[in-house]
Amino acid sequence: MEVHLTMSAQTYPDFISRNTITEVLGLQWPDEVVVVSGHLDSWDVGQGAMDDGGGVTISWNAGVVLQQLGLRPRRTLRTIIWTGEEQGLYGGLAYYNNHVNESDKFQLILESDAGTFSPLGLAFSGNQEATCIIQEVLKLLQPLNATQVVSPMDGGPDIEEWQKAGVPTGSLYTESSRYYWFHHSDGDTLTVEDPDELDRCLAVWTSLAYVAANITHRIPHSPVADKYSIQGEALNPMRNGGPSHSFQFT
Ligand SMILES: [Zn+2]
Numbered sequence: 001m002e003v004h005l006t007m008s009a010q011t012y013p014d015f016i017s018r019n020t021i022t023e024v025l026g027l028q029w030p031d032e033v034v035v036v037s038g039h040l041d042s043w044d045v046g047q048g049a050m051d052d053g054g055g056v057t058i059s060w061n062a063g064v065v066l067q068q069l070g071l072r073p074r075r076t077l078r079t080i081i082w083t084g085e086e087q088g089l090y091g092g093l094a095y096y097n098n099h100v101n102e103s104d105k106f107q108l109i110l111e112s113d114a115g116t117f118s119p120l121g122l123a124f125s126g127n128q129e130a131t132c133i134i135q136e137v138l139k140l141l142q143p144l145n146a147t148q149v150v151s152p153m154d155g156g157p158d159i160e161e162w163q164k165a166g167v168p169t170g171s172l173y174t175e176s177s178r179y180y181w182f183h184h185s186d187g188d189t190l191t192v193e194d195p196d197e198l199d200r201c202l203a204v205w206t207s208l209a210y211v212a213a214n215i216t217h218r219i220p221h222s223p224v225a226d227k228y229s230i231q232g233e234a235l236n237p238m239r240n241g242g243p244s245h246s247f248q249f250t
Helices: 049-069 090-105 128-139 157-164 195-214 224-235 237-241
Strands: 020-024 029-039 075-082 106-111 119-125 148-150 169-174
Touching: 020 049, 029 049, 029 090, 029 157, 029 195, 049 075, 049 195, 075 090, 075 195, 090 106, 090 157, 106 157, 106 195, 119 128, 119 195, 128 148, 128 195, 157 169, 169 195
Parallel strands: 029 075, 029 106, 106 169, 119 148
Antiparallel strands: 020 075, 119 169
16 A cells, blocks of 8 residues: 655744743742643644643643632742743753752642543652652542542653652643543644533642642652662662663652
């Protein structure tokens, strides 16, 4: 069989674009930060409602909801709407490079970019103590049936560098079996977004971010060296046979 495929896609020159950032300033430790995020750009077909309009909507509105409820957490809640994700994670990488020297100020970094279907919990990367704290926080979401903590984080492309740097990171975990029905296609339109599911995702996102920003505990970071030398060795019996770059979070 011979297939003739005609494509009309073009690559245009690069231009300057920017991340969009809003904050609810922390009352007690304003320089410590919890990030909620999604990416504003989308694939060139469809409307990008699911990828990643849903993630942008809940991240933007997390701050709005806190304002409406008159809630100011102890730490700052920072919403970041990334730019240029589909073209190559440009916004996420630029932000990482500009802020990695302040990484100890980040309590928790979240991204929703794997669909805003019915929420189940959080896909999380962090050490054992950090995971324990997140599990306790998510127990508060029992009324929304969204208490699951799965590891490692999967689906936060703009924040992966932070994950590698040992900062606690999470991706909204949802009933996403239909994600690839619409992903990067003409099918990704606003009709995919169920208003009730979106509302519940927003409730999970806002509650999780607020509690993480408000608890007196610092969520511990993972020293990167430890992840390679201790956990990597424990998980990889072949390690003595040569260097291994695979590691897992617990
Ligand atoms: Zn995306």
